[in-house]
Amino acid sequence: MKLAIIGCGYWGPNLIRNFCQSKRVIELICCDLDQKRLDRMKSLYPTIAVLTNYEELLERQDLDAVVIATPAKSHYPIAKDFLSHDKHVFIEKPLTHSCETSLELIKLAEEKKKILMVGHTFEYTSAVNKIKTIVESGELGKILYIHSIRVNLGLFQPDINVVWDLAPHDISTILYLTGELPASVNCQGKAHFNLNIEDVATTTLNFKNGLIAFLHTSWLDPNKIRKTTIVGTRKMLVYDDIETQEKIKIYDKGVEVPPYYDTYEEFQYAYRYGNIFSPRIEEYEPLKMECEHFLDCILKKRTPLTDGYSGLRVVSILEAANKSLQQSGKAIQIQNHKITNKKYTQRRS
Numbered sequence: 156m157k158l159a160i161i162g163c164g165y166w167g168p169n170l171i172r173n174f175c176q177s178k179r180v181i182e183l184i185c186c187d188l189d190q191k192r193l194d195r196m197k198s199l200y201p202t203i204a205v206l207t208n209y210e211e212l213l214e215r216q217d218l219d220a221v222v223i224a225t226p227a228k229s230h231y232p233i234a235k236d237f238l239s240h241d242k243h244v245f246i247e248k249p250l251t252h253s254c255e256t257s258l259e260l261i262k263l264a265e266e267k268k269k270i271l272m273v274g275h276t277f278e279y280t281s282a283v284n285k286i287k288t289i290v291e292s293g294e295l296g297k298i299l300y301i302h303s304i305r306v307n308l309g310l311f312q313p314d315i316n317v318v319w320d321l322a323p324h325d326i327s328t329i330l331y332l333t334g335e336l337p338a339s340v341n342c343q344g345k346a347h348f349n350l351n352i353e354d355v356a357t358t359t360l361n362f363k364n365g366l367i368a369f370l371h372t373s374w375l376d377p378n379k380i381r382k383t384t385i386v387g388t389r390k391m392l393v394y395d396d397i398e399t400q401e402k403i404k405i406y407d408k409g410v411e412v413p414p415y416y417d418t419y420e421e422f423q424y425a426y427r428y429g430n431i432f433s434p435r436i437e438e439y440e441p442l443k444m445e446c447e448h449f450l451d452c453i454l455k456k457r458t459p460l461t462d463g464y465s466g467l468r469v470v471s472i473l474e475a476a477n478k479s480l481q482q483s484g485k486a487i488q489i490q491n492h493k494i495t496n497k498k499y500t501q502r503r504s
């Protein structure tokens with residue numbers, strides 16, 4: 156296949172490396188507004204072609220697909236251009252900057268019968284897939300709450316706030332694990348440096364079945380932390396993505412209320428302190444898996460695991476979080492009638 160990658164900044168080079176290594180890619184063209192970035196890419200990967208204006212690629216009949224790794228607000232116009240010119244499109248997270256534009260791209264891809272995929276990388280990690288198996292097996296019991304923390308110092312983004320920058324991975328992971336959309340979202344945050352761009356925020360996802368998920372995101376933290384805790388009625392699980400050896404730990408811990416008691420003195424919570432188990436997880440690069448999945452979906456005409464609707468679901472939560480931020484944390488309902496497709500409904504059942 157012949158592919159183009161638009162955007163060779165911080166993340167683009169990871170995509171370039173993976174597509175360069177793929178046996179199925181016979182030509183890779185890299186595009187960036189910044190010639191210095193292109194010179195650097197060319198020195199690392201001499202076989203690639205480079206150019207500064209992606210519009211030169213639109214009319215190329217032999218180009219199969221395009222990968223977009225530019226800042227979030229430019230995803231929509233670039234993707235629209237390429238879908239309109241019959242190219243398959245992979246877009247880095249978040250799919251676009253609004254539900255309206257995400258829906259427009261989904262419709263355009265359907266009309267053109269082209270693949271539209273979003274880079275929800277965590278859905279391709281062995282750790283998240285292991286956790287999904289554990290959750291679905293019922294080992295943790297009923298999930299009571301999920302807490303995720305994704306913080307570090309920087310990188311401050313000029314066009315999107317910390318929720319749009321850091322929360323997409325946690326949101327997509329939570330939706331993937333639960334197979335549910337929250338009914339409503341609350342978000343509170345603060346902009347300390349740029350007046351309109353929040354650099355720290357807490358987002359709460361409220362699900363119909365009582366599950367609650369808290370997401371803490373910050374560009375203003377001394378430590379880099381990537382941790383998710385899932386508390387179930389039977390066991391508790393901690394996923395630490397920074398850990399190299401034991402990323403997942405399952406704690407056989409819990410609390411039980413005695414079934415019978417007559418007096419207040421008899422009433423005592425029973426705490427269980429059991430074993431801690433760390434399951435083995437397969438080692439592979441999730442981004443490689445994701446890139447190969449995109450190529451597979453094009454060749455076999457399959458719907459990607461993280462398709463346009465998956466991107467739209469995440470964007471719908473980000474958009475609701477933004478509205479909530481502007482209204483001091485008020486709960487914003489998620490309109491889910493537009494954002495479920497057949498595959499999602501099947502996966503949920």
Ligand SMILES: NC(=O)c1ccc[n+]([C@@H]2O[C@H](COP(=O)([O-])OP(=O)(O)OC[C@H]3O[C@@H](n4cnc5c(N)ncnc54)[C@H](O)[C@@H]3O)[C@@H](O)[C@H]2O)c1
Nearest residue numbers: 162163164165166167186187188189224225227247248276
């Ligand atoms: N999947 C992941 O884990 C992950 C991690 C980091 C970033 N990302 C995503 O990747 C995307 C890019 O983020 P980044 O941190 O690399 O940003 P960045 O600002 O470092 O790089 C963006 C690059 O795009 C180029 N660019 C902008 N507009 C362009 C245009 N019209 N034509 C050609 N080039 C253009 C810029 O010159 C820049 O080099 C974002 O959507 C971000 O959310 C994903």
